[in-house]
Amino acid sequence: MTSQWYDAEAGPLVRPYAMTGGRTKPGPSNVRFDLIALVVVDDDPPGRAEEDLLGPEHRALLSLCRAETQSVAELAADADLPVGVVRVLLGDLLEAGFVRVSRPVPPAQLPDERILREVIDGLRAL
């Protein structure tokens, strides 16, 4: 019974990670999503049958993504799940082709002046 709940890599089962089958790291793609990486639904997702096989947490995340493009942090806050868990679940959704996830902006690559100007004006207008 117990063995199906975690794999050797993950070590002992950690309660919040029960819904990920004990996995604390995303799957083979092994990307660690940035907190502000943006998640969008894939425009060519798997069919209905495959979606029906998803667990409730996967589906909850998917419906949040469908409502709006969201960051990993927002998804965690809205789904009321710890970030680590959301990362694993998103890894599954990515692998299965349900979503796409933006890569984090490289630190040296700040947005150009026009964007920053827009942000400043936007803040003033708040």
Next chain:
Amino acid sequence: MAYERSDRTGADDGADTALALKILVAGGFGVGKTTLVGSVSEIRPLRTEERLSRAGELVDDTGGVDRKTTTTVAMDFGRITIRAGLSLYLFGTPGQDRFWFLWDELAQGALGAVVLADTRRLEDCFPAVDYFEHRKIPFVVAVNCFEGARSYGAQEVSRALDLDTGTPVLLCDARDRDSGKEVLIRVVEYAGRMHTARLLDTVG
């Protein structure tokens, strides 16, 4: 913006141009971080469930502690939508030094940071100042003006903190939305200036 995609074929649509910027709000315990994030954005608590052993690696030896347990680290999180496809995300860093390892992740790709300071215990913000200086992340120091605290000038604070020349210091009231907005505007302006200066450095 580049997207991870399971089949690696890539795709172009409107969402690919969406941009997310990140500003950190740091400072000592009880200095007003949560208050500041809440006054300018719709604040939401964000739970990061960390395995204690991971945190323990960077702190003291957790010897007797049960390694199967996790610890919840809560941080403040807010979003300001500038327009469709352009959002500013605020993260209030956890005050306790025990969770330094979280900062590294938060700091990655950050546009800039606010270090909140309380003049009654200025030394509490030393770690945050050091942290951002060493990583060359542009930051401003915002002195949160609590009642009963003697008011100091920006110059005095700058000297007391031994800040690099040019690092902006401003006085604020974290509870006040306009004051909070001004703090963020200063961060963005300063980050822009620093970035331009660095670009010029690499060119000439």
